[in-house]
Amino acid sequence: MAxxxxxxxAATGGWLIGRVRASxxxxxxxxxxxxxxxxxxKPLIRRSFRPPNFxxxxxxxxAPLTDDGAFFVRYHLTVIPRIDPDGxxxxxxxxxxxxxxxxxxxELRSGFEQVEVVAVNQCAGNRRGLFTPRVPxxxxxxxxxxxxxxxxxxxxEVLQRAGVAADALEVVFGGADAPVLPAxxxxxxxxxxxxxxxESTLVAFEMNGRPLPHWNGAPARxxxxxxxxxxxxKHLTSIRIEPRAFDGFWMKTAYRxxxxxxxxxxxxxxxxxxxxxxxxLLVNSLIVSPVSGARLSRGAHAELAGKxxxxxxxxxxxxxxxxxxxxxxxxTLQRDLGRFAWREFRFVLDTSRAVRLDVAVRARSRNGAKQxxxxxxxxxxxxxxxxxxxxxxxx
Amino acid sequence: MKVALARLPALATAAxxxxxxxxxxxxxxxxxxxxxxxxxxxxxxxxGRELTEGRCNICHSLDYIPSNAPAMNRAVWQKExxxxxxxxxxxxxxxxxxxxxxxxxxNYSGKP
Numbered sequence: 001m002a003x004x005x006x007x008x009x010a011a012t013g014g015w016l017i018g019r020v021r022a023s024x025x026x027x028x029x030x031x032x033x034x035x036x037x038x039x040x041x042k043p044l045i046r047r048s049f050r051p052p053n054f055x056x057x058x059x060x061x062x063a064p065l066t067d068d069g070a071f072f073v074r075y076h077l078t079v080i081p082r083i084d085p086d087g088x089x090x091x092x093x094x095x096x097x098x099x100x101x102x103x104x105x106x107e108l109r110s111g112f113e114q115v116e117v118v119a120v121n122q123c124a125g126n127r128r129g130l131f132t133p134r135v136p137x138x139x140x141x142x143x144x145x146x147x148x149x150x151x152x153x154x155x156x157e158v159l160q161r162a163g164v165a166a167d168a169l170e171v172v173f174g175g176a177d178a179p180v181l182p183a184x185x186x187x188x189x190x191x192x193x194x195x196x197x198x199e200s201t202l203v204a205f206e207m208n209g210r211p212l213p214h215w216n217g218a219p220a221r222x223x224x225x226x227x228x229x230x231x232x233x234k235h236l237t238s239i240r241i242e243p244r245a246f247d248g249f250w251m252k253t254a255y256r257x258x259x260x261x262x263x264x265x266x267x268x269x270x271x272x273x274x275x276x277x278x279x280x281l282l283v284n285s286l287i288v289s290p291v292s293g294a295r296l297s298r299g300a301h302a303e304l305a306g307k308x309x310x311x312x313x314x315x316x317x318x319x320x321x322x323x324x325x326x327x328x329x330x331x332t333l334q335r336d337l338g339r340f341a342w343r344e345f346r347f348v349l350d351t352s353r354a355v356r357l358d359v360a361v362r363a364r365s366r367n368g369a370k371q372x373x374x375x376x377x378x379x380x381x382x383x384x385x386x387x388x389x390x391x392x393x394x395x
Numbered sequence: 396m397k398v399a400l401a402r403l404p405a406l407a408t409a410a411x412x413x414x415x416x417x418x419x420x421x422x423x424x425x426x427x428x429x430x431x432x433x434x435x436x437x438x439x440x441x442x443g444r445e446l447t448e449g450r451c452n453i454c455h456s457l458d459y460i461p462s463n464a465p466a467m468n469r470a471v472w473q474k475e476x477x478x479x480x481x482x483x484x485x486x487x488x489x490x491x492x493x494x495x496x497x498x499x500x501x502n503y504s505g506k507p
Contacts, residue, residue, distance in 0.1 A: 049456035134466035183484020
């Protein structure tokens, strides 16, 4: 029986994923940092100390819902206050709000219908460390993501309580974390007003049936299913309904991709001819087990297992190749937890012959999108959804 | 000790930020929890190390530097130093920025 530590060490090895395409045997390797635990969290893969950026080990992505203790942690700024939930207040205001509101956590919980959604939260830069050529930024492997059941209230109802004027263009979100230097831009993000009013956008206070962990945004955070994690403002404290495009650093400069380079929702009020905000998750998949390099016993039952997800259309199918991409067969999809959740897939491996299997997996969305074979270069290393491959040995 | 001293301004500023933010904010955690042993990160010993550690440390841990090295060259480091000064308000004179750039490029371009 392996100890948890042994399992975790094995799990970090799981991120040594070859970017094998077809029969290309060469792979890129992400440096594996030592595991370390933030207070209240399980040991995670440390990508940086301060601000704390911690990645979920591969083994912790095996469950249908990612344990909140193992859920990845991502911050830009280093002043991260612990918040007294009884004293916390959410301010709703703005030039396109008909009236200003101040809500306590109790008022938020009792004043609106509570709803739940299972949704993938994935950092835009997940897998950045696998980019070739390398790009600067937190050098994430594949664990800057997780899937959780989020409980809260619809942002739409909160906004409608304040009153959304006809000229509203964007909704702007601020959190309690702050920079060390006053001149550093506070982490403030905006959404198009129509995305803010979408019924799936929540102000959430629980994940997986428990209050949000401190490092995942307590006492309340935004949940924007189908959109990358940068919009899921943690420690949410302010919401402003505005008639103009928000011009802060984290919208105008950061989290942008070349205009037209990727599919997905457009954020037209923030778009220029050159760049546009990264928005929706692209169709993607992850092989959770076996880990690359694993040796399987000849003749023994063996299954490939993993997850597939997209920006909310839902997963239509997952195909597996065991011959380096020459032929593909359908994997079996497991339980559907909703269109914003990841979908588990399984595939029985033929272990009757002693061979090396070059396994690749590609998912396709109900909107017709498929995982591509090649990375679309972009300076910040976003949207790595290329077909992933692992090599297995049957002996 | 140099590392610890370099963090003092960060702590003081953090306290100011929180002081203005309202009483419901609890204890700040501007520094990484001590048990994580951030101080174990040491940059390569070369001219410019103390200046680089002292300035970069104000806002972020030093592990960003070796972890990003494989993605870096002089031009990319120059953009990064400029961003830290011009966008994030890092206190750097032109001469300090040049010394830090020389140190980063000389020690952390291409390999950690």
